[in-house]
Amino acid sequence: MTEEPFRWLEAIANRRDYVQQQIGTGSPVFAVSLEAGILLLGVGSGQSKVFEIFDRQAMAALGHPADIERVRQMLIDAAHLEAFTRASADVNVRRLVSFGLSPQLKQSFEQIFQAPFMIDLLLGEVAEHPSKDVLVKVNFDGGFKIQHGGVMVAAPKPEQVTLATDWLKANLDQKLKPESAALVLLLAWNSLTSGTPLPEKSEQPVKLPDALVEQLSDKVVEAAVLERKGSNVARYVPLMPLLTG
Amino acid sequence: MNTGIAGDFLGLLAQNNLRPLAAESSTRAPEQTHATTVFAFRFRDGVLVAGDRRATAGNVIVADDVNKIIEIDRHSLLAIAGVPAMAFEMARVMQVSFAYYRRSQLQPLSQEAKVRALARLLRENLPLTLQGVGVVAPVFATVEAQGDKVVPRIYFYDPLGAQFEAVAFAASGSGSGTVRSVLSFQERFGEVKPSTMTLNQAIRFAHNVLTVASEFDAATGGVDPLRTVWPVIKVLDANGVRDVEAAEHLDARKEGV
Known part of the structure; x- marks a missing residue:
């Protein structure tokens, strides 16, 4: 098969459809750069979606739990080896993604006799100033996008990503406390998962609709902040208890 | 991905052919630098860990501003005595x-495993220890949550890796004999026992202990209030690790020695 280009292309296309279908029911995850730090949020049904990677780096992912775990371990291994052989300051998401994770994902996706990773993920790296924060979105095929500050959304469908990103850019105040910003993200999550329209304008302080609170009662809302300022070397702080009610 | 024991960083290093404490033996070792005199004792609110700032090689003072009290994580401190080259590397591996x-x-390492991790590193350093060129004798302090209470613990090690839990205090390095004598005397016969001291009293007491140790051991830096370089003192309590700041050193001395 591999020596016949057309069949290989067809196999890759089938594979793309298959992976997109598999992660199509995934729950969106968010990363936003605030004055206080980078907030990551995901809503799951038990398995974790938001993780600490290193001192200033964290990830949020949707997809198959086993693949999320594989990617998480790869990133943690690479970050700690880098920190040990060089220094903690040398660990950054740009290098973790572009020289480590992305080639691995691409290879797995294009090696048609190998299982692909069924995962889309966001990575955040907090800096001294929100405009220097690094947010990265990595797709299951190894493609990735890096931006400084702002908002990033990973959702099963591209139109969902566009919708939520535009709405959050217009409605999410960078000065909000992480706990309040998390409520805004939950409004966006609700709209993406239920198909209800996004509110015209988010009210301050944000209050979750009763129906959403009810919907979240049997789910696990995970949120964490990479704090911009703090005495700890490790800046990852889970927001607990979470947010509903 | 680490294919060894889950969460074993040393295993991950070995997979990548990285051996942090590996060294070839030699009988022609140069004069070694030594870090000297560290100690830890319980005070009312936790554990105080202190060290002088001096490093020596033979009769040469290599440096007088060395930090020998290293934060390993938010709940543990390593005080190093012996050859800094090996001790700092052990600290880095532990961190x-x-x-x-x-x-x-997705869970912290247990206190018992932390204590054993240091013993394992000391054992891996055994070839250099036996040659007398890489001897490390550290003190390790940590806090353990027991229900609502936080219990501080102090351990000291011999250079071969044996670990001992200290009830009230531990000391290591060339000035440790004097330090242990003073701590033992104060704990048994002192009007204010170290274990009942406030932080301010404990800082002042640590200064005094180092001063006495420096009078009997040339390799111990002691305390010189005219210099701005204070001994390194860190505190381990229910909130984790905290540095004692310069202002606190000054405050402690103001109340008299």
Whole structure:
């Protein structure tokens, strides 16, 4: 098969459809750069979606739990080896993604006799100033996008990503406390998962609709902040208890 | 991905052909630098860990501003005495491996495993220890949550890796004999026992202990209030590790020695 280009292309296309279908029911995850730090949020049904990677780096992912775990371990291994052989300051998401994770994902996706990773993920790296924060979105095929500050959304469908990103850019105040910003993200999550329209304008302080609170009662809302300022070397702080009610 | 024991950073290093404490033997070792005189004792609110700032090689003072009290994680401190080249590397291995375990396994390493991790590193350093060129004798302090209470613990090690839990205090390095004598005397016969001291009293007491140790051991830096370089003192309590700041050193001395 591999020596016949057309069949290989067809196999890759089938594979793309298959992976997109598999992660199509995934729950969106968010990363936003605030004055206080980078907030990551995901809503799951038990398995974790938001993780600490290193001192200033964290990830949020949707997809198959086993693949999320594989990617998480790869990133943690690479970050700690880098920190040990060089220094903690040398660990950054740009290098973790572009020289480590992305080639691995691409290879797995294009090696048609190998299982692909069924995962889309966001990575955040907090800096001294929100405009220097690094947010990265990595797709299951190894493609990735890096931006400084702002908002990033990973959702099963591209139109969902566009919708939520535009709405959050217009409605999410960078000065909000992480706990309040998390409520805004939950409004966006609700709209993406239920198909209800996004509110015209988010009210301050944000209050979750009763129906959403009810919907979240049997789910696990995970949120964490990479704090911009703090005495700890490790800046990852889970927001607990979470947010509903 | 680490294919060995889950969360084992040393295993991950070995897979990548990295051996942090590996060294060839030699009988022609140069004069070694030594870090001297560290100690830890319980005070009312936790554990105080202190060290002088001097490093020596033979009769040469190599440096007088060395930090021998190293934060391993938010709940543990390593006080190093012996050859800094090996001791600092052990500290670095512990820092990264504890963080690696916590992040990869999504839970902190147990106190018992932390204590054993240092023993394991000392044993891996055994060839150099036996040759007398890489001897490290550290003190390790940590806090353990027991229900609502936080219990501080102090351990000291021999250079071969045997670990001992100290009830009230531990000391290591060339000035440790004097330090242990003073601590033992104060704990048994003193009007204010170290274990009942406030932080301010404990800082002042630590200064005094180092001063006495420096009078009997040339390799111990002691305390010179005219210099701005204070002994390194760190505190381990229910909130984790905290540095004692310069202002606190000054405050403690103001109340008289």
